[in-house]
Amino acid sequence: MTGNMLVFHDATTNIDILVDQVSKNSPRLDARDVEVVRAAKAAEGEVWSPRLLPYQDWSTRVEVDGCGEGADGGGVDGDLLVVGALGMGLADDERERLLARAAEQRSGDAAAASSPGRMDDGLRGALRVRQDEDGYALVGVDLHRLAQAAGRDDDLVVRLPAFVDGVPVVRVTAEAFARRLVQGVGVRVLVVPDTVESVGAGAFLALSAQRIHLGCGVRVLGEQPCDLAGVSPRLARRTYSVDVRNPRFSARAGSLFADGGAELLFLASPYAAHAALPDGVERVGAAAFAAGCEPPSVVDVPATLARVDSKAWDDAVWRCPQRTAAHRALAKRGVRLAGPRAVERDGCWYDFDDEGAVLVAGPPAPTSVSKRFAVEAAVRAAAVRGRSAEDEGSPARADGASSAGTASQPAAAPKDALTLPREVEGRPLVRIGVRALPFAPETLVVPDTVRVIERDNACRGTKRLVLPEGLRSIGAHCFWSRTLEGPVPIPASVRAVGEGSFEYAVCRLEHTGSVVHVSADQLLSCFVGEPLDAASAGGGEGAAANDRPDAVAAHPAFGNEEGATPEEKASAREGASQLVPFDFERYDELLRSGKNLPDRLGAVLHRLTVPYRLSAETRTALVGYLREHESEAQERVAREGDRALVEALVDAGFIDERTFDRQIELLRAANRTDCVIYLMEEHRKRTDSSSREGGVPSARERFAL
Incomplete structure (x- = not known):
């Protein structure tokens, strides 16, 4: 020039x-x-607007x-x-x-x-x-x-x-x-x-x-x-x-403001692990935080802040004074909030209220495959250009330094288990806050002091979950990693489970011993957020006649002991039906339709095993479904079933004279001795009964083991 x-x-x-x-x-x-x-203007002959x-x-x-x-x-x-x-x-x-x-x-x-x-x-x-x-x-x-x-x-x-x-x-x-x-x-x-x-x-x-x-x-x-x-x-x-x-x-300091510093339009990047919004800021713009770099894990908020339009840092812990406009706005959209007394222990943040300690944020999410690839690619690009990784613009760490320089070094292996403490700073841990655990290790153990798990604790990555007796409620959209190894025990103390929780999981309701399969469709959710009354929880009138008193009464949640009277057992069942946070009538409709169930056959077998509040009409329909898939059902029973399932299928009529031979051969091949002995004994009893009534036993019956 x-x-x-x-x-x-x-x-x-x-x-x-x-x-x-x-x-x-x-x-x-x-x-x-x-x-x-x-x-642009109109060509000859065109009219764009009234002249x-x-x-x-x-x-x-x-x-x-x-x-x-x-x-x-x-x-x-x-x-x-x-x-x-x-x-x-x-x-x-x-x-x-x-x-x-x-x-x-x-x-x-x-x-x-x-x-x-x-x-x-x-x-x-x-x-x-x-x-x-x-x-x-x-x-x-x-x-x-x-x-x-x-x-x-x-x-x-x-x-x-x-x-x-x-x-x-x-x-x-x-x-x-x-x-x-x-x-x-x-x-x-x-x-x-x-x-x-x-x-x-x-x-x-x-x-x-x-x-x-x-x-x-x-x-x-x-x-x-x-x-x-x-x-x-x-x-x-x-x-x-x-x-x-x-x-x-x-x-x-490199940040952009409007209205004399009242509105933050852009916060200079990159960001430290513990970031602080500038003093005097009242509003944060929608594009105030840069993407493409490591966001902070903790954000300190000034008392003047009233509105935050950007959602880029919603996964961070916002240390915000209570009873402020910003606290109300951020809490409404589910941001993880903590007060000035919050403390960090083993990578988790805890706050305190009148009842005790609250888990605000769990350990950080593991580094994704795509992010690791991006870091390594930035290192290679910097080497080709002959420049440092930081100058090249590699992904920044939470502390503001470049992580590309250490990308070639093996990162510390994340913990595969998280056992939450019973006490923090001498106060019992009583609650897991909103979105405190969007990610969690493969094993998560919740202590027996926790009474409430709030919404949106997805726990992605968790395979083994231990929930304590004494837990009262589980919020919506919790534990939907879809990798939970079941059945996941839901304690008898739980009174409410929000919608969208336990997606695609197999859960055991400790109230009844029932094993249920959870659909991923939230419109088909059978969990209830409030305790049901006896009618809605049990499937309507006439269902009690089809209960299995032995299976129900044997469960300790009902408080039945040996020799309990029928009236006591009925009272126990009625009381339990008011506590179960599950709509069995809706669940039976789901089983009959089969909508969005990844393992409908397994769900039907589990439902028949403990037919709590199962109506005769529904049981007939479920047995009909098993007959349509008879070969697969028999193999499944031999491979995964137990004696309780075999007994239930005999009672339901699926295992009868016609299916007895193939089912017992499959059980013998799978070394299910207890099931074989039960079926042989049951078969002998029925044979003796038919002989006493004047029937002639078949040759197979006479030479049966």
């Missing part, structure tokens, strides 16, 4: 000094050096709404400009200032217009502008051509032009830095001139710029999301600076 330093390379100068130098004397270009894009009369014809009318004088009479009521200004709420003095400013812009800067800078042939057309009514809008910046002129594709300092042929550049559109124009070019500093008044939303999304400087004229700034890993080359950090004369925006 000759006289227009739009771009140059600088990797050593202090970035603050560099910004101060390049923000002065913004470039002024000749119209012949840019590509002017004409705004108005020419201004002169309209203004010379005698009357305007019957109350004004014509233009020749000296009135102003018929002036279109005045009427429009009044409709927009502009005062006379403000309108005059705008007119004077427009006249000044139209005339342009005399010195600049007399000798505008020219660019060499290689850069002509690298910038695309569109002429609007109030000036030029920058619609395209080809960084590839600018980088070619600078001889480097990294650590570039780019200054946007302030004037084109004396006409100011007043707008940067959302497509100005399209990905196809900027990909692969690293910018150290991007300077927006003082003439720019508006920057479109997402204008800098695809731009790999470490520092963005806004001039004093910027009044409108759309949301500028930042993804450090989504640009090329990958960014390690992004910061902002703002001209001190700008009345709308300001910058402090």
Whole structure:
């Protein structure tokens, strides 16, 4: 270039000094050096909108709404400009200032217009502008051509032009830095001139710029999301600076603010493990936190904060004072909140209330395969370029340092078990908070002091779950890792289980001993959040006649002992039905339809094993389903069944004279001796009974073992 330093390379100068130098004397270009894009307009014969009369014809009318004088009479009521200004709420003095400013812009800067800078042939057309009514809008910046002129594709300092042929550049559109124009070019500093008044939303999304400087004229700034890993080359950090004369925006320590610091638009990245929002912030914008880097695990919140629009850090622990507007808003959307007394123990955060300790956040989620691959790829790319991994923009650790430098070293193996403590700081652990355990190790043991597990504790990654007796309620959407090894015992003390919990799991209800298969469809959930009454929990009238008194009464939850009277057993069953957090009537409908059950055959076999509140009609339907899949059902019984299941199938009529031979042979082959002995004894009893009634036993019966 000759006289227009739009771009140059600088990797050593202090970035603050560099910004101060390049923000002065913004470039002024000749119209012949840019590509002017004409705004779209109707072609000949097309009508885009109703046409108005020419201004002169309209203004010379005698009357305007019957109350004004014509233009020749000296009135102003018929002036279109005045009427429009009044409709927009502009005062006379403000309108005059705008007119004077427009006249000044139209005339342009005399010195600049007399000798505008020219660019060499290689850069002509690298910038695309569109002429609007109030000036030029920058619609395209080809960084590839600018980088070619600078001889480097990294650590570039780019200054946007302030004037084109004396006409100011007043707008940067959302497509100005399209990905196809900027990909692969690293910018150290991007300077927006003082003439720019508006920057479109997402204008800098695809731009790999470490520092963005806004001039004093910027009044409108759309949301500028930042993804450090989504640009090329990958960014390690992004910061902002703002001209001190700008009345709308300001910058402090690289963070961008609006309204005198009341609104946080962007927090300088990367972030430490323990981050703190700046003092005095009342609102946090939707794009305030950068993506593509390690988010903090703990966020300290000032007492002035009232609203947080960004949801990027919802998995962090927010230390927020209670009884504040921010606390109420964050709690409503399920953010993990802790007070100033919160403590950390073995990677878990605990808070305290009047009842005892509360688990706020469990151990961090394990590193995903894709993230490990990205770290290793960043290391390889840095080695190829001959630069450090941090400079290359590798994924940052929670402490703000680069994790790529240690990517080749084996990471510490995550614990495969989490046993929560019974006490924290001398107070019993009584509750697991909202979203405290979105992830959990393969084995999770909940102590017997816990009474409530709140919603959204998904425990992804958990295979073995131990819930204590004494637990009262389980919130919605808990324990849906879909890898739980069942049956998962649900203690008899549990009175409520929220919807969406235990997806695709096999659970044992300790109230009744029933084993149930949970569907993944939340609309088909059979758990209930409140205890059911006897009718709704038991399946309606007439169901009690089909209970198995021996199986039900034998369970310790019913308080039955040897020799209990039928009235005592019935009373125990009735009391238990009011405590079971499960709708058996709805579950039976689900078994009959088979909707969204991964193992319908196993669910039917388990339901028949302990037919608690199972109606005769439903049992007949379930046995019919087994007969439709007879061969598979018999093999399943021999492979996985026990004596209780065999007894239930004999009582239900599935194992009869016709199916006895094949079933007993399969049980013998599987070495199920207890089941074989039971079937032989049952067969002998029936044979003796038929002989006493005058029946003649068959040859097989006479020679049976």
